[in-house]
Amino acid sequence: MRIVHAAAALVMLGAPAWAQTADEIARAKDAIWAKEQKIYADRANGGLNFYIANTSPSYVGWPPSAPKPMALPALKEDGKRLSGQTKEKLTMELMGFTMSGGTAVIYYRNHRTVKPDGTAVDETFETLHTWTREGDDWRMIGAMARLEPKR
Numbered sequence: 238m239r240i241v242h243a244a245a246a247l248v249m250l251g252a253p254a255w256a257q258t259a260d261e262i263a264r265a266k267d268a269i270w271a272k273e274q275k276i277y278a279d280r281a282n283g284g285l286n287f288y289i290a291n292t293s294p295s296y297v298g299w300p301p302s303a304p305k306p307m308a309l310p311a312l313k314e315d316g317k318r319l320s321g322q323t324k325e326k327l328t329m330e331l332m333g334f335t336m337s338g339g340t341a342v343i344y345y346r347n348h349r350t351v352k353p354d355g356t357a358v359d360e361t362f363e364t365l366h367t368w369t370r371e372g373d374d375w376r377m378i379g380a381m382a383r384l385e386p387k388r
Contacts, residue, residue: 257336266334269343269368269375274329280353283323285316291376293369298380301362322353332363339370346385361385 272291279287292309299306300315326349333344347362367379 257338262334262336265336265341265370265375266343269334269341269366270331272375272377273343273345273366277325277327277329277347280319281323281325283321283353284319285312288377289313289316293371293376293378296378296380298377299382300380301382301384319353324351324355325349325353326351341368341370341375342366343368 272287276285276288276291279285289309289312292312294309296309296312297306298312303311327347330346330348331343332346335342342365344363344365347364349358349360349362352358361384362382363385364382365380366377368375369378
C-alpha cells in the first residue's frame with residue numbers, strides 16, 4: 238500500500254505543472270502572437286534575425302518554398318538570402334492557439350501583397366508554428382506553412 242501512496246504523491250506533485258489556467262494560456266498566446274508579429278516585422282526590414290534568435294537549436298520547419306523540411310542551418314541560409322530585401326507587405330490573422338504544458342501551437346493566415354523583392358502578388362499562406370517553453374521564454378521548435386488552397 239505504501240507504494241500506491243508514494244506513486245499517488247508523485248503524480249500529484251507533477252499535476253500543477255500540467256494544469257493551466259485560462260490566464261496562463263492567454264498570457265502564453267499573447268506572448269507568442271507578439272513574437273510571430275515581430276518575425277514578420279523583421280522580415281519586412283530585410284532579415285530573419287528575430288526569427289532565428291527565437292528558434293530552438295532543435296528546430297525543423299517546412300516553408301512553402303522548400304521541397305522538404307529543413308533544420309536551423311537552412312533557416313539561417315534563408316536569412317542571408319533575404320538580407321536587404323525590405324519590400325514585403327502582408328497582413329496577419331490569428332486563426333487558432335492551443336497549449337499543453339510547455340508546448341504551444343499557433344495557427345494563422347498571412348495575406349501577402351508584395352514579396353520581399355518588391356514583386357506584387359496576391360498570396361495567402363496558412364501557417365502553424367510550434368513553440369516550446371524554455372525557462373520563462375518561448376522558442377520555436379517546429380513550423381509548417383503552405384499556400385492556401387483555392388476554394
